[in-house]
Amino acid sequence: MSLPTDTPPGVADALGYLQHHLQELTKRQNTLEHAINTTLVALTAQLQPITQLMTSSAPVPTVAPPPIPVSPPPVTPPSPAPVASSKQQARPKLPSSPDFSGKRSSGQAFLNSCTLYLHLALDQFTCDKEKIF
Numbered sequence: 001m002s003l004p005t006d007t008p009p010g011v012a013d014a015l016g017y018l019q020h021h022l023q024e025l026t027k028r029q030n031t032l033e034h035a036i037n038t039t040l041v042a043l044t045a046q047l048q049p050i051t052q053l054m055t056s057s058a059p060v061p062t063v064a065p066p067p068i069p070v071s072p073p074p075v076t077p078p079s080p081a082p083v084a085s086s087k088q089q090a091r092p093k094l095p096s097s098p099d100f101s102g103k104r105s106s107g108q109a110f111l112n113s114c115t116l117y118l119h120l121a122l123d124q125f126t127c128d129k130e131k132i133f
């Protein structure tokens with residue numbers, strides 16, 4: 001830009017200073033625009049597969065949790081306890097397991113209480129059918 005010949009030196013210096021800063025700001029803006037465009041291209045590339053999955057008619061596959069294996073613990077007969085007197089010592093009556101609520105979250109606790117009851121009251125059951133009932 002050409003200045004008139006009668007421009008005071010202070011104004012010419014100020015204009016030069018402002019032109020220099022304008023060029024620096026333009027460079028920064030171009031750099032930031034390039035970074036934004038690069039990021040936009042990367043995000044678009046990542047969104048394309050997601051968009052295709054959302055618009056496809058095929059259902060998204062779900063992974064079912066593996067089944068929890070339930071096997072009854074081995075039944076071992078209790079070792080005979082030493083008897084202090086000639087009369088058999090009476091065992092306290094055990095409370096039966098609570099009724100199962102049907103909630104999956106309480107299933108393992110229910111199985112544990114049944115197993116404990118069967119082990120502690122082993123002499124009350126003569127066969128598997130009685131344990132099941």
